[in-house]
Amino acid sequence: MRFAWRMLAGLVAVSAGVAVAPRIASVEEKSVEEKKGDRYFEMRTYVAAPGKLDQLHARFRDHTNKLFVKHGMTLIGYWTPSEGEAAKNTLIYILAYPSKEAREKSWKGFGEDPEWNKVKTASEVNGKLVDKVESVFLKPTDYSPIR
Numbered sequence: 687m688r689f690a691w692r693m694l695a696g697l698v699a700v701s702a703g704v705a706v707a708p709r710i711a712s713v714e715e716k717s718v719e720e721k722k723g724d725r726y727f728e729m730r731t732y733v734a735a736p737g738k739l740d741q742l743h744a745r746f747r748d749h750t751n752k753l754f755v756k757h758g759m760t761l762i763g764y765w766t767p768s769e770g771e772a773a774k775n776t777l778i779y780i781l782a783y784p785s786k787e788a789r790e791k792s793w794k795g796f797g798e799d800p801e802w803n804k805v806k807t808a809s810e811v812n813g814k815l816v817d818k819v820e821s822v823f824l825k826p827t828d829y830s831p832i833r
Contacts, residue, residue, distance in 0.1 A: 725782040727824035
């Protein structure tokens with residue numbers, strides 16, 4: 687878990703700098719941003735079953751991402767550790783939702799989606815792809831460029 691937090695801090699900082707150039711919002715812009723509120727973020731860490739990380743990547747690339755979007759989830763980014771043992775079996779990603787309630791609704795719809803259940807079953811015909819899932823829910827700070 688400590689690894690995931692360190693990785694999150696570095697990756698979000700890097701991706702925020704690349705994806706969103708920090709700037710100071712005008713008073714008018716700020717009031718609009720404040721009205722819409724902050725999104726609800728979720729960092730998920732998957733530990734793949736032995737030898738299954740490539741298949742897990744394929745499932746996300748070919749199916750899961752499209753289904754996440756279909757169910758109202760915003761894809762922020764996907765990462766794998768660049769070194770160490772975790773590089774062999776770990777996928778970390780961050781999703782965003784308008785609210786905690788929207789998150790619950792999105793995951794319920796995703797879990798009940800016949801296409802997801804078909805894809806999951808087909809991808810696990812030779813055994814499950816994921817051994818462990820951890821979720822951490824994140825609230826952006828008032829100075830975060832990603833909100």
